Amino acid sequence: MQPIAIRDVSLNYDTPGGKVQGVTNVSIDIDASEFVCIVGPSGCGKSTLLNIIAGFLTPATGQISIGGKPVTGHGMDRGVVFQDFAQLFPWRTALGNVSFGLEMKGVANPERDRIAREQLRLVKLEKFTNSFPHHLSGGMQQRVAIARALAYNPSVLLMDEPFAALDAMTRDDMQRLLADVWKETRKTVIYVTHNVAEAVYLADRVVVMSAHPGTVKTVMKIDLPRPRDPLSVEFLDCQKQLMAHLGHNTNGVAH
Amino acid sequence: MQDAVTISVAEAAGESRGAERWRLIWRNVFPFVVVGGLWEIVAWAGIFPQRLFPPLEQVAASFYQLTVSGILPHHAIETIFRLLSGFALAAVFGTIIGVLMGRSRRAEDILLPLVSIGAPIPGLAYAPLFLLWFGLGNFSSILLVGFVSAFPIIFNSWTGVKAVKEIWVRSAQSMGADDKRLFRYVILPGALPYILTGLRLGLAQAWRILVAVEMLAAVPWGLGWLIFGARKFLNTDAMLAGIVVIAIIGILLEKYVFQKIENYTVVRWGMTAK
Ligand SMILES: Nc1ncnc2c1ncn2[C@@H]1O[C@H](COP(=O)(O)OP(=O)(O)OP(=O)(O)O)[C@@H](O)[C@H]1O
Numbered sequence: 001m002q003p004i005a006i007r008d009v010s011l012n013y014d015t016p017g018g019k020v021q022g023v024t025n026v027s028i029d030i031d032a033s034e035f036v037c038i039v040g041p042s043g044c045g046k047s048t049l050l051n052i053i054a055g056f057l058t059p060a061t062g063q064i065s066i067g068g069k070p071v072t073g074h075g076m077d078r079g080v081v082f083q084d085f086a087q088l089f090p091w092r093t094a095l096g097n098v099s100f101g102l103e104m105k106g107v108a109n110p111e112r113d114r115i116a117r118e119q120l121r122l123v124k125l126e127k128f129t130n131s132f133p134h135h136l137s138g139g140m141q142q143r144v145a146i147a148r149a150l151a152y153n154p155s156v157l158l159m160d161e162p163f164a165a166l167d168a169m170t171r172d173d174m175q176r177l178l179a180d181v182w183k184e185t186r187k188t189v190i191y192v193t194h195n196v197a198e199a200v201y202l203a204d205r206v207v208v209m210s211a212h213p214g215t216v217k218t219v220m221k222i223d224l225p226r227p228r229d230p231l232s233v234e235f236l237d238c239q240k241q242l243m244a245h246l247g248h249n250t251n252g253v254a255h
Numbered sequence: 256m257q258d259a260v261t262i263s264v265a266e267a268a269g270e271s272r273g274a275e276r277w278r279l280i281w282r283n284v285f286p287f288v289v290v291g292g293l294w295e296i297v298a299w300a301g302i303f304p305q306r307l308f309p310p311l312e313q314v315a316a317s318f319y320q321l322t323v324s325g326i327l328p329h330h331a332i333e334t335i336f337r338l339l340s341g342f343a344l345a346a347v348f349g350t351i352i353g354v355l356m357g358r359s360r361r362a363e364d365i366l367l368p369l370v371s372i373g374a375p376i377p378g379l380a381y382a383p384l385f386l387l388w389f390g391l392g393n394f395s396s397i398l399l400v401g402f403v404s405a406f407p408i409i410f411n412s413w414t415g416v417k418a419v420k421e422i423w424v425r426s427a428q429s430m431g432a433d434d435k436r437l438f439r440y441v442i443l444p445g446a447l448p449y450i451l452t453g454l455r456l457g458l459a460q461a462w463r464i465l466v467a468v469e470m471l472a473a474v475p476w477g478l479g480w481l482i483f484g485a486r487k488f489l490n491t492d493a494m495l496a497g498i499v500v501i502a503i504i505g506i507l508l509e510k511y512v513f514q515k516i517e518n519y520t521v522v523r524w525g526m527t528a529k
């Protein structure tokens with residue numbers, strides 16, 4: 001699909017209270033079809049970085065290119081799932097939301113409807129096709145948002161803690177689903193998470209960020225065969241290493 | 256056994272739903288019963304001459320007579336025509352101007368000061384100007400109604416466009432919406448709750464100005480004319496009949512236009528502030 005090159009990207013926010021550091025000197029190279037997770041403490045700039053890659057924020061310094069082309073703004077090559085529940089259009093049903101990208105692409109109706117329904121089925125919401133977002137729970141809304149980002153088939157997926165609000169069981173299902181979708185479609189994925197086990201389950205590589213200033217601390221390769229078994233010794237070992245990188249006390253993690 | 260229990264529960268629910276409905280109706284009617292009662296007491300106590308403070312049955316009788324003779328409907332139709340024409344002008348141009356101000360920085364810079372100065376001036380203050388410029392009659396009253404009721408519509412559409420969530424805009428853009436489609440599929444529905452509020456306020460404004468202007472513009476028919484004209488002949492019952500018609504038209508517009516639109520859009524979408 002598309003490789004992504006992030007070079008020396010920095011961004012500060014101007015706020016009434018002064019300058020707030022968003023991200024500082026971030027450089028990451030991501031291969032085509034690679035699954036990269038970004039982890040780090042709250043406020044270290046994960047969402048900021050994702051928004052820069054999505055093209056919604058322009059970095060003060062540095063540049064980003066996708067498939068060799070410099071990023072100058074948003075584009076249909078990138079599908080985005082935001083951290084915020086409120087990203088769905090309240091005036092469209094689940095189906096209408098998922099259809100949006102296809103509509104913009106000019107996909108005509110029997111086909112558009114079929115694809116959208118299929119995506120909703122994948123995230124297990126086929127019963128809620130005609131529900132408006134305010135009748136769905138937070139987790140369900142987030143799943144619609146994922147279906148929506150997948151439906152128009154962008155080559156890069158940018159996801160900001162999409163499963164953080166789901167219960168453990170649904171989250172496991174969704175992680176498995178995402179791993180399957182990724183295996184099938186070979187999209188390049190950048191996935192922000194707080195959850196160490198999630199990062200180890202999904203990622204080819206995990207980028208560990210640190211706060212103040214928000215920058216890349218280390219990059220850890222996860223060399224486990226897929227599909228991964230979260231209960232295997234190797235998996236727990238990886239988790240432990242990642243925790244150590246994050247600066248957690250790892251005592252008693254590997255039971 | 257199981258069935259019997261279920262049925263009796265259902266019956267109880269049905270019964271309580273019926274009771275609930277009666278309570279609701281009573282709650283809506285109660286204030287009118289109280290005011291009506293007090294009115295009757297004052298009317299019959301002879302505090303005012305009965306010509307000036309007629310009892311309700313007399314108002315009802317005159318309402319009936321004016322209606323069957325076709326006089327009241329004629330007044331009402333003329334008024335509704337002016338109201339809706341003026342309001343339609345305000346709705347179309349007000350929304351366009353407001354949305355434009357919300358979308359374009361330049362338009363905002365130019366128009367906001369003008370609108371901010373124009374809005375707080377009482378609508379009636381513009382009336383002599385309009386009458387001088389456009390003459391007496393329908394045309395200038397409709398124009399004035401449109402002008403005055405456009406202000407709340409402009410303000411609310413402008414606020415509504417500004418209140419559209421950035422994340423909706425970003426989602427739409429990342430899915431490939433160009434400016435035109437962004438506007439149609441995201442900005443307009445996103446701003447709709449505010450636009451509807453603006454239209455409601457605009458209609459209220461239109462009523463207020465219209466009733467007074469019908470007198471000033473020397474139009475031969477209209478509820479405002481009826482009410483003011485009736486004063487000359489101490490026809491208090493005709494005045495009250497005119498007021499009742501205004502109330503009825505207001506309620507009908509609210510119930511069968513605004514609430515219908517709202518239920519179909521912002522209520523269905525869960526976008527009402529609650
Ligand atoms: N719109 C904004 N205006 C000003 N400062 C902001 C804005 N968005 C983020 N920041 C600041 O930038 C820093 C990074 O924020 P960001 O949202 O990228 O963190 P994050 O890593 O995504 O955190 P979390 O895990 O809690 O979502 C924080 O210090 C935050 O206060």
Ligand SMILES: [Mg+2]
Nearest residue numbers: 046047083160
């Ligand atoms: Mg974040």
